[in-house]
Amino acid sequence: MTSVIPPSSGLEDLPPGAEPGAVPPPASTRRTGWRAMLPSWTPKLAIGLGLVAAIALFGLIGPVFAGDPDTIRNIGLTAPGGEHWLGTTQTGQDVLDQLTHATRGSLQIGLLVGVMATALSAVFGVIGGYVGGVVDEVFSLFSNVMLVIPGLPLVIVISGFVPADQRGSWTIALVLALTGWASAARVLRAQTLSLRNRDYVAAARVAGEKPWRVICVEILPNLLPVLASQFVFAVIAAILSEAGLSFLGLGASNSSTLGTMLYFAQNGFALQRAAWWWFVPPGLIIAAFGCGLALINLSLDEIINPRLRRPGRRRGGRATSGSSRNHAVRSTAA
Numbered sequence: 001m002t003s004v005i006p007p008s009s010g011l012e013d014l015p016p017g018a019e020p021g022a023v024p025p026p027a028s029t030r031r032t033g034w035r036a037m038l039p040s041w042t043p044k045l046a047i048g049l050g051l052v053a054a055i056a057l058f059g060l061i062g063p064v065f066a067g068d069p070d071t072i073r074n075i076g077l078t079a080p081g082g083e084h085w086l087g088t089t090q091t092g093q094d095v096l097d098q099l100t101h102a103t104r105g106s107l108q109i110g111l112l113v114g115v116m117a118t119a120l121s122a123v124f125g126v127i128g129g130y131v132g133g134v135v136d137e138v139f140s141l142f143s144n145v146m147l148v149i150p151g152l153p154l155v156i157v158i159s160g161f162v163p164a165d166q167r168g169s170w171t172i173a174l175v176l177a178l179t180g181w182a183s184a185a186r187v188l189r190a191q192t193l194s195l196r197n198r199d200y201v202a203a204a205r206v207a208g209e210k211p212w213r214v215i216c217v218e219i220l221p222n223l224l225p226v227l228a229s230q231f232v233f234a235v236i237a238a239i240l241s242e243a244g245l246s247f248l249g250l251g252a253s254n255s256s257t258l259g260t261m262l263y264f265a266q267n268g269f270a271l272q273r274a275a276w277w278w279f280v281p282p283g284l285i286i287a288a289f290g291c292g293l294a295l296i297n298l299s300l301d302e303i304i305n306p307r308l309r310r311p312g313r314r315r316g317g318r319a320t321s322g323s324s325r326n327h328a329v330r331s332t333a334a
Contacts, residue, residue, distance in 0.1 A: 048295030062100030113238030125188030
């Protein structure tokens with residue numbers, strides 16, 4: 001007697017978003033629980049974390065060992081070398097000392113804007129999407145209005161009306177956060193509308209859980225990858241926007257940032273005088289930090305978009321053959 005085992009399609013073992021012909025990952029490599037909400041370790045994630053960590057340490061620890069960035073010397077526009085590794089400015093100020101303090105100031109503004117913009121987007125997107133009704137309509141209307149207003153011109157106008165002596169780091173961060181949360185709120189609202197119809201959310205409602213507990217326990221944990229991605233994007237946009245405002249002379253007046261370094265380099269005709277060491281280092285710091293955060297954001301996209309996930313591989317480096325398993329036929333003697 002011969003019994004034939006029907007071929008298995010293998011689709012039930014595939015990761016979300018994988019192609020039908022792809023090979024399912026081994027059971028030992030599948031990630032569940034909180035591990036499934038973390039990005040896979042890839043070269044781009046390693047490079048991104050390395051760039052961000054190096055620049056963050058430079059901005060945090062560098063000012064401790066650097067000298068006074070405002071010290072004026074009679075060696076203006078000195079090329080890099082000797083006691084001044086990155087040269088000096090037009091008034092003899094050490095560029096490396098300025099770079100360490102400016103990096104700390106830009107990181108502080110980027111972090112403040114990231115936290116405030118993410119919090120605003122979560123309030124308007126998550127709460128409005130879950131509550132629905134009039135609250136959702138009002139929040140959506142306000143988000144749409146803020147979304148269609150040009151961000152950079154609005155920031156320039158607001159910063160121009162604030163007196164220079166009151167235009168500090170917190171003021172610039174608040175202005176950038178108020179003009180940069182709307183797009184993230186739209187994304188969070190769409191995700192919340194999908195999550196609030198899930199079975200576990202409905203079960204929590206039937207069990208009599210309070211709305212704030214349903215949002216904090218059932219919905220927010222599933223939005224952590226999206227919130228992290230929006231936070232990273234907000235930090236990138238904040239640092240670039242602050243550099244643009246400072247380059248126009250509308251930046252923070254009580255702190256040094258990478259944008260203020262570029263502003264003073266432009267006013268000192270550094271490009272015309274071929275003093276590349278004055279404006280190239282802050283530009284490279286901005287570009288490297290933005291590149292690192294962008295690589296991290298791409299790794300976070302693998303969690304948000306399952307189609308970007310790579311199928312698992314066996315320990316030996318070769319994919320398992322699905323055709324041999326699908327056509328397996330066993331014969332047993334009666």
